[in-house]
Amino acid sequence: MMNLTSPPGTVEMDDHALIACAQQGDRQAFTELVTRHQDSIVSLTYRMCGDFRLAEDAAQEAFVRVWQNLHSYKPQYAFRSWLYRIATNAALDSLRRDRPTTDLDSLSLADPGKTPEQVAEENLRIGHVRRAIAQLSEPLRMVLILREYQELSYQEIADVLYIPVGTVMSRLNSARTLLRQELLVLLEEA
Amino acid sequence: MNIHVSELLAAYHDGELPSNRQHQVEGHLQDCSTCRAELELYVELSSLLKADVVPYQTPPQRFAAQVQLRLPRTLPSRISQKEGKPPRWALGIPLVLILVWAFLQAAIKVTSLILTADQFFGVAIFNSWISTEGFLETSANLFLFNTLVLVGTTIFWSAWMALWLAWQKNQNVLSIKGGVT
Ligand SMILES: [Zn+2]
Numbered sequence: 001m002m003n004l005t006s007p008p009g010t011v012e013m014d015d016h017a018l019i020a021c022a023q024q025g026d027r028q029a030f031t032e033l034v035t036r037h038q039d040s041i042v043s044l045t046y047r048m049c050g051d052f053r054l055a056e057d058a059a060q061e062a063f064v065r066v067w068q069n070l071h072s073y074k075p076q077y078a079f080r081s082w083l084y085r086i087a088t089n090a091a092l093d094s095l096r097r098d099r100p101t102t103d104l105d106s107l108s109l110a111d112p113g114k115t116p117e118q119v120a121e122e123n124l125r126i127g128h129v130r131r132a133i134a135q136l137s138e139p140l141r142m143v144l145i146l147r148e149y150q151e152l153s154y155q156e157i158a159d160v161l162y163i164p165v166g167t168v169m170s171r172l173n174s175a176r177t178l179l180r181q182e183l184l185v186l187l188e189e190a
Numbered sequence: 191m192n193i194h195v196s197e198l199l200a201a202y203h204d205g206e207l208p209s210n211r212q213h214q215v216e217g218h219l220q221d222c223s224t225c226r227a228e229l230e231l232y233v234e235l236s237s238l239l240k241a242d243v244v245p246y247q248t249p250p251q252r253f254a255a256q257v258q259l260r261l262p263r264t265l266p267s268r269i270s271q272k273e274g275k276p277p278r279w280a281l282g283i284p285l286v287l288i289l290v291w292a293f294l295q296a297a298i299k300v301t302s303l304i305l306t307a308d309q310f311f312g313v314a315i316f317n318s319w320i321s322t323e324g325f326l327e328t329s330a331n332l333f334l335f336n337t338l339v340l341v342g343t344t345i346f347w348s349a350w351m352a353l354w355l356a357w358q359k360n361q362n363v364l365s366i367k368g369g370v371t
Binding site for chain 1: 200201204206231232234235236238239240241242244245246247248250253254256257258260261262
């Protein structure tokens with residue numbers, strides 16, 4: 001994996017090389033891995049937990065588990081699937097331990113380019129979407145999040161959740177059908 | 191091109207179709223407004239979902255530092271929680287070895303008893319079915335085998351204890367850390 005922002009001539013180490021260093025106890029290499037995957041992991045746990053504080057805590061816990069289990073990681077497995085599986089479990093654990101403190105309606109800060117009316121309207125829409133997703137059963141929600149937000153392939157989702165690809169497809173189908181019914185008004189506006 | 195491609199649209203939208211199927215769907219979409227409208231629903235749902243962005247990210251350095259703070263001081267031992275745990279059947283191996291050893295002990299006793307009896311009576315009582323030389327040889331072999339089994343048991347037992355202790359230690363480190371977080 002080449003990093004396009006790195007200066008010309010320097011080739012970024014790929015994940016496997018960083019893991020190999022981290023397996024030898026190189027914390028610098030591990031930190032690089034954390035930084036590289038922070039965005040996607042926090043966004044995954046955030047979608048699952050619906051609470052930013054809980055999501056960051058779960059994401060950090062996921063990276064601690066990655067460190068603790070580095071020796072059991074084998075390069076023939078896709079690192080992303082392995083990482084997502086650990087993060088998914090960490091998020092589910094923290095949800096079971098600790099219910100979200102803020103509700104699903106707590107929304108992002110106003111975008112400076114928008115009028116208060118636009119922001120209010122957008123927040124209403126997003127609130128509606130979040131409630132619809134929250135109403136899905138956990139298996140359906142997981143597949144939907146991994147596909148729509150994390151943009152994993154069917155095979156990757158199957159690897160993360162330990163389910164057959166056919167099950168991924170049928171769950172995704174059910175989740176989308178339910179969401180479409182729930183969000184019909186919003187979809188018709190579009 | 192009149193057969194609708196509804197059941198392929200989700201996979202098409204997700205970029206999961208093999209290229210021949212993808213061409214098939216694309217060809218059909220050019221002619222069919224029903225399927226185009228159906229595909230549009232997938233696109234709209236995706237963009238509606240993506241309108242909800244993650245509100246805030248902790249700066250990478252801070253996030254990484256927070257993770258570092260939560261890491262155990264040392265790299266965990268190569269024996270993992272699950273893999274390092276000695277399997278239950280491993281407990282049985284020393285037990286079986288001890289039983290074999292006990293059995294051989296008994297066998298040696300019986301053999302020497304028979305030999306003694308044989309010599310005492312001066313008659314080859316058992317010669318009809320086995321020679322004294324054979325008995326002597328068997329006895330020596332049994333003794334050697336018995337010693338080997340005893341040595342094996344000791345080695346296996348020590349190795350097993352070492353493994354178990356290492357695993358216990360690893361468990362303790364993990365449970366202490368688990369208590370803090
Ligand atoms: Zn059609």
